[in-house]
Amino acid sequence: MSETPDAARGRPTGVLLSGIDRRAKDGFTGVLRAEGPASGVVVLREGRVVAAATPAAPGPESLLLRSGRVSDADWTAAFAEGAPHGRLAEALVARGAVGSAGVQILAATALADAVFALALRGVHTCAAEPLDAAATGGLLFLSPGLTGDDIVGETLRRLTEAAEWQPLGLTPAAIPARASDAHAADPVLAAVNGRRTVRDLAFALGKGLFVTMRGVADLLESGAVTLSPPARDAAEPTGQPGELPKRLRGASDVVRVLPFRPDR
Amino acid sequence: MSDKTVTEPRPPRQVDKPAVLGELTALRADVPGVTETAVASVDGMLIVADTDEARPDVLAALAATTLGLGKSTGHEVGMGELREVVVRCATGHIVVYAVGRKALMVVLGDEGLDVARLHVGSRPTVQRLTELLEP
Amino acid sequence: MSQSIETALKEVMALDGAAGASLVDYESGMPLGIKVTGDFDLDVASAVTTDIVRTQVKAFKALQIEDSIEDILISLDTQYHIIRVIDRGEDRLFLYVALEREKANLALARLTLRKIARELAV
Numbered sequence: 001m002s003e004t005p006d007a008a009r010g011r012p013t014g015v016l017l018s019g020i021d022r023r024a025k026d027g028f029t030g031v032l033r034a035e036g037p038a039s040g041v042v043v044l045r046e047g048r049v050v051a052a053a054t055p056a057a058p059g060p061e062s063l064l065l066r067s068g069r070v071s072d073a074d075w076t077a078a079f080a081e082g083a084p085h086g087r088l089a090e091a092l093v094a095r096g097a098v099g100s101a102g103v104q105i106l107a108a109t110a111l112a113d114a115v116f117a118l119a120l121r122g123v124h125t126c127a128a129e130p131l132d133a134a135a136t137g138g139l140l141f142l143s144p145g146l147t148g149d150d151i152v153g154e155t156l157r158r159l160t161e162a163a164e165w166q167p168l169g170l171t172p173a174a175i176p177a178r179a180s181d182a183h184a185a186d187p188v189l190a191a192v193n194g195r196r197t198v199r200d201l202a203f204a205l206g207k208g209l210f211v212t213m214r215g216v217a218d219l220l221e222s223g224a225v226t227l228s229p230p231a232r233d234a235a236e237p238t239g240q241p242g243e244l245p246k247r248l249r250g251a252s253d254v255v256r257v258l259p260f261r262p263d264r
Numbered sequence: 265m266s267d268k269t270v271t272e273p274r275p276p277r278q279v280d281k282p283a284v285l286g287e288l289t290a291l292r293a294d295v296p297g298v299t300e301t302a303v304a305s306v307d308g309m310l311i312v313a314d315t316d317e318a319r320p321d322v323l324a325a326l327a328a329t330t331l332g333l334g335k336s337t338g339h340e341v342g343m344g345e346l347r348e349v350v351v352r353c354a355t356g357h358i359v360v361y362a363v364g365r366k367a368l369m370v371v372l373g374d375e376g377l378d379v380a381r382l383h384v385g386s387r388p389t390v391q392r393l394t395e396l397l398e399p
Numbered sequence: 400m401s402q403s404i405e406t407a408l409k410e411v412m413a414l415d416g417a418a419g420a421s422l423v424d425y426e427s428g429m430p431l432g433i434k435v436t437g438d439f440d441l442d443v444a445s446a447v448t449t450d451i452v453r454t455q456v457k458a459f460k461a462l463q464i465e466d467s468i469e470d471i472l473i474s475l476d477t478q479y480h481i482i483r484v485i486d487r488g489e490d491r492l493f494l495y496v497a498l499e500r501e502k503a504n505l506a507l508a509r510l511t512l513r514k515i516a517r518e519l520a521v
Contacts, residue, residue, distance in 0.1 A: 055376045101403050101404050101407065101520045102490060104403065105521065109424055113427070157428070193316065196299075197296070200374065203374040203375065
């Protein structure tokens, strides 16, 4: 993994962001496959980032269906129509399920959230592969896509904010619990059940991971929730750890953002 | 906390339920996207559940049916021993694993469940559950 | 009629005295489109504005004011900054525009922003 010589100049140094940065500058067309505590793909077309997906953050399908904004029937029909040709966005607009601006907003926010989730959880390797239309057709593509500087800047901004939450124990794996019988008018609070991790909450709500973390941060601040540490850090009930890839210290891009937080 | 540990009055044998539950909660903690799990006998009797919204007894019975159907289909088309049955829905996954010859584990996950990671992560769990249930 | 982000921002920039415009997702603070004339740093302005909008929305909620915010006006010595909130179901956005004070027609600008916000096809 690369070290952090460029940190002071605000250049991305994590495996993922530096990979995106470099490939974008090269005008790369293809897929960056990220592996690590979180895995996922980032798709580039002629140096522009057009899609990203990871199990660590809800994708467009979850954002649309969970919120009830698009019906399952509309989604299924649009998917069948558009996905084989990589034209899911066009198919959704053509069916009137989402507007032309709405689909751009959805694609851009889902893309940025996926890259943020990957960078936050940490990526060990980032391999470039040729574009496989069959494998990526189901993704929602942003047209014309974000520049490398745009996505790197946006991700660093989010990581900087997430770094402020880290001392509170607020990570995607943390489990919020309701502190009191505070009225659950807040949708995030209503979904808190003492079982779901912050990541699970994002999926249950059909909201981005970053937005959900922000919502939990607000609830923490107001005292409406408390956090349990991630279960894997607690006493291991069965012993025998090590079968699964565990989170490595230093794998997250957050630690690189922390030291050079702007003075304020 | 809304964790419910439901125990079934007629387990197949004396089972170390806390140990089984420990395996289930560890799996949920280790694999992002896993939301609920249960272990049942192949005839659909619940042994231990780590569930939230699902009804454990019903889940156990349906999982047994799903597993049976998967096994029959596998045999019919000559594809050998069943590994697992994966059901994908609009907002989630249902995965049923055979645990030894007499039991099963059912895993519920959201649509972001990393199925590949679950398959890797669940193997040792299934192995240890087999040892716990068939001493 | 419905508009894409690009055409909406172009229309905003056609306002008299427009120095910069952006469309921002205010839940995440992510700029979804930016147009500027000159060296106006709208990236930073958009991020700061997100905090303003979020704080306002929170304050209104705390005060239990049911009315939703339509726009927020910030008057500077030489500029007007208008934040036009677009709160439509799942999409929580705002249009942000900086206008040169001496060239701008504030009433017309607010009217135009309302129309553009309504026509943005989300």
